[in-house]
Amino acid sequence: MTVSTDSPETIADERHLHGLNARMLSDVDLSVTDAFGLRNTGVHSAPPSHESVALPVPATLLVDAEGRVLWLDLSENYQQRSDPAVVLAAMEAHFDTL
Amino acid sequence: MAAGMKTGTKLGLLACLLAVATVMLWFYLTRQVSLPDDRSLFVVAFLAAAALGVLAFVKGTSLPGALPPLVAIVIGLFLPFTISISKQTVETDRVIAVGDVIPRFSALDGQGATFNSDALHGHLVLIKFFRAHW
Numbered sequence: 028m029t030v031s032t033d034s035p036e037t038i039a040d041e042r043h044l045h046g047l048n049a050r051m052l053s054d055v056d057l058s059v060t061d062a063f064g065l066r067n068t069g070v071h072s073a074p075p076s077h078e079s080v081a082l083p084v085p086a087t088l089l090v091d092a093e094g095r096v097l098w099l100d101l102s103e104n105y106q107q108r109s110d111p112a113v114v115l116a117a118m119e120a121h122f123d124t125l
Numbered sequence: 126m127a128a129g130m131k132t133g134t135k136l137g138l139l140a141c142l143l144a145v146a147t148v149m150l151w152f153y154l155t156r157q158v159s160l161p162d163d164r165s166l167f168v169v170a171f172l173a174a175a176a177l178g179v180l181a182f183v184k185g186t187s188l189p190g191a192l193p194p195l196v197a198i199v200i201g202l203f204l205p206f207t208i209s210i211s212k213q214t215v216e217t218d219r220v221i222a223v224g225d226v227i228p229r230f231s232a233l234d235g236q237g238a239t240f241n242s243d244a245l246h247g248h249l250v251l252i253k254f255f256r257a258h259w
Contacts, residue, residue, distance in 0.1 A: 028245075029253045030232065038235035041258040044157065049253075052232040052240055062228035064219035065254050082256040084215050090250045094226045101215070114251070122249050 030054050032079035055079045063088075065101075087114050089121050097121040133181045134190030140177035140197035147171055148200050168205050175201025227252075 028050045033041065035053045042051060052059065060066050060083040067084045085102035098117045147170040154160045178197035186194060221227065231241045 028250055029255065031255050031257050033257045035233045035235055035237045037258060042235060044258065050240065051235050053234070054232055059230045059232050060254060062230050063221045063254070065215060065221070068216060079257075083254040085256065086254040088221070088227070088252045088254075090227055090245065090252060092247050092249060094246060096221060096223050096225050096227060099221065099223055101220075118251065 028052065030059050030083070032057065032060075032082060054083070057081060057083065087117075089117060091121075131185055131187055131190060133184035133186035133194070135181075136177055136184055137181035137186050137190055137192075137194030137197065140174050140181055140201070141193035143170065143177065144174035144197040144200040147174065148203075151204070164204075171201045171204045173201075174198075 029047065030052045031038075032055055033051075033053055034055055038051045038053055054060055057066055057079060063086075065083045065086050067082050087100045088096055089098040091097050098121050100113060100117070147167065151160070151167060174197045178194035178201060181194035181197075182191070227242065227245075229242050231239055234240050
C-alpha cells in the first residue's frame with residue numbers, strides 16, 4: 028500500500044507509469060502522514076503547482092496482522108526512496124518468520 | 126555571422142544549450158519515473174554548464190550574448206543546490222517507531238473511494254510513504 032500527496036485523479040492518471048498493483052492512497056492534506064509523524068518539516072522540492080503544502084519523508088513500514096510496526100525505514104534525503112534490496116531483506120526477515 | 130561572434134558569446138550559447146538539454150532530460154526522466162539512482166552525471170553536467178557560463182563572462186560577451194550564459198548559470202546551479210539542501214527533518218517526538226501500533230486513518234484511493242485502515246487488520250502490510258508521482 029502506498030501513501031502520497033497525489034490527488035486521487037493524479038493517482039488514476041499516473042499509476043500506469045510504475046505499474047504498481049498496490050492500493051495507492053491520496054493524502055493531499057497530509058492527515059495520514061501527520062498521524063504517522065512523517066511530515067517533512069524541512070525544505071521540500073514540490074513544484075509550485077503541486078496541491079499539498081508539504082511532503083512526507085519517504086518511508087517504508089512493515090506492519091503485522093495486529094497493526095504493530097515490525098520494521099521502519101526513513102530516508103534521510105527526500106530525493107531518495109528506500110532501497111528495494113533493503114526492503115526485500117526486511118520483508119524476508121520479518122514476514123517469513125510469522 | 127557566427128565567425129563574428131565573441132568567444133564568450135559562443136561559450137555562453139554552448140553553456141545554455143548544455144543546461145537546457147540536461148534539464149529537459151531530467152524532467153523527461155522524472156515524468157517517466159525513471160531517474161537513475163546515481164545522479165552524479167547530472168550534477169556534473171549541470172555544474173559544467175554553470176562553469177561554462179562563468180567562463181563565457183570571463184572571456185567577454187556582447188550585451189545580448191550575456192543572456193544565454195546567465196540562464197546556464199541559474200539552471201546549472203539549481204540541481205546541485207537542491208541536492209545540497211535536501212536533508213529531511215521530522216519532528217522526532219511524533220514519528221512512528223518499531224513496536225508502535227499504527228494510527229487509524231482513512232483516505233481516498235485512486236478511484237476516489239474511501240479506504241479505512243481497519244481493513245488492514247489481520248494482514249501483513251507494507252506501507253510506503255512517498256512524496257508524489259514526480
